Amino acid sequence: MTIFNYNIFSWSTLTNIIDILVVWFAVYKLLMLIRGTKAIQLLKGIFFILIIKGLSWVLNLHTVSYMMDQVLSWAIIASIVIFQPEIRRGLEHIGRAPFWELGGYEEENASAKNLINSIDDAVQYMSKRRIGALITIQMNTGLEEYIETGIPLDSDITSALLINIFIPNTPLHDGAVIIQDNKVAVAAAYLPLSESTTIPKEYGTRHRAAVGISEVTDALTIVVSEETGGVMITRNGQMMNDLSREDYLKYLNAQLNNESEKKGFLASFTKNMRNGGEQ
Template sequence: MSLFITLRFLDVLDILLVAFLLYQLYLLIKGTVAFNIFVGLFLIYLFWLVVRALNMELLGNFMGQFIGVGILALIVVFQPEIRRFLILIGSNPQVNRFLRVEKLFHSDKTKSASGQHLRMMVRACENMAKTKTGALIIIAQNSELKEYIRTGEKINARISDALLETIFFKNTPLHDGAVIINGNKISAARCILPLTSKVNINPLFGLRHRAAIGVTENSDAFAIIVSEENGNISIAEGGELTPNITVIELSSRLENIIIETEDAE
């Protein structure tokens, strides 16, 4: 009998891929209620293995039936996380470039925002921050966010700082909700966005910040938030919030978005 375990290159690759997938799964669900559910399901699975090892037939059969439908239960419970994972894969610029599908699906997309539009957005955010006017601006990238545009009032107007400030002025009917910018146009205002399910968010952040995190979890969009409480500017991308940034930092990040969009095209 051999005392050594034979490891092939494919075995090592298999282990590394599984470890990578588990790590990506952890990053995807950390800080959410789904993480606690995953831990609970994992503990139930370990308990089932112990029951099988002890030959406890009645309990083993009962739990076996539960484990048998576990895949369907996982799909139902983790539907938002699975959707987010698939969106991240599908919206990856490298994947689109490799498959040559980006032009097919986005051939009718409007032109990207120019440097002039960028300066208007930054100017509007700076002015709203000074007056403590709450705002939530969502910049679409590969995903055009049509499902969220349908929930609001369609505008389809050129980007301008005056228009953005008018929309978010407290006494206007469009100020509540999000503005979605698609290419070089303001597509819609008063849009309803999904809230994040993360539980480790600073309680000082309100619904605007939670909506910004939520929409960037479910798409590749970029979100700008102006706080109504203190006038601070924050950004969200990839489900992560960066609070209290300067106008210069905002301008620099928007410039990077334009460059990344042009490279992807």
């Protein structure tokens, strides 16, 4: 006798799984887009209100529950108005997402190599002459909140440009260069300063800014010390101090070529499937 007659491999089950995966992917990408921006503060506020709403329902606090309902209903409209720039940038980001450009691996790989070579040449030049520099590279987390504080450039990445920006007593040398989508997005940007007590006392504002941005985003930041010429890289709250040329090149290649390699695998797989289908 059959107890369960339900087919777990039915079309309905498959569509439910796809539905859950699509929603999960959309929420994940949304969080990655707004992480490190002002919009994340809104989400924290909404989450806090939801907790109060849940507690008021459990404790039968009808007035508090009603107030939270009103706040939530107006918060949706207010968020669209207040965060219109972030919404626009998010849609633009989706429009140029690599998912729709599987054939662009060679271009992405070349861009990563150009970025690494340009940074290497600039760092070597500035390190030998003890020219202070602060270069932040956007990874997955959006840096729009900090890009807005800088002077827009939207320029191709070259070592000459990076060197000229950080020449002392020039208008753009004080602050950070932010690199986004293989472009020098802005110069003279302000980054959050870390309050960590683990930062050595001899390190100045540039180093604290590099650690600060690594604590709130997943950005990769390179610092050239004005006092010693030493090179430091920060990411995810970690400091890598006094790096040799071999050390930082190895790290940059591992971090910046990682995404290109993933895209390359996907592009090659798609190309092979297409060629196989044509045979």
